[in-house]
Amino acid sequence: MPQRQRYLFVCTNQRAEDHPKRSCATRGAVEVQRLLKDQLKARGLATLGARACQSSCLDQCSSGVTILVEPDHFFYGRVTVEDVPEIVEALANGTRVERLVLTAGDLARG
Ligand code: FES
Structure with a gap:
């Protein structure tokens, strides 16, 4: 398969429901x-544009569901199916959804 322009690493890490850090899987990451x-x-973006991969914990658990977008190197956080x-529209347009991009403060909380 050809190399895609972007890779979206979706954290699908699963912890127990009562774990204090929770996890992206318990917030709907698999879906x-x-x-x-x-x-x-x-x-029509799957072949060349972008691939959505499952990832283990990205260390941004308090902002889950988290997605690391590479090679742009930023995180989306608190992502839902909605x-x-x-x-996807932003990927098609070469932009990003700013309201979902984690801030330096979000990243510092982990
Ligand atoms: S469980 Fe998803 S970032 Fe840690």
Whole structure:
């Protein structure tokens, strides 16, 4: 397969429901990743534009569901399935969804 322009690493780490740090999987990350994959394909971006991969913990648990976008090197946080169409649209346009981009303060909290 050719190298894509972007890779979206969706944290799908799973911890117990009562774990104090919670986890992205318990906030719906698996569904977010699946939907991203489907919508990238439907939009014709899956072959060359972007690939949505599952990832282990990205150390941004307090902002989950988190997605690391490479090579742009920024995080989306607090992502829900409702945000996926907007994320795909931004990828198609070469932009990003600013309201979901984690700030320096978010990153410092981890
Ligand atoms: S569990 Fe998803 S960033 Fe840690």
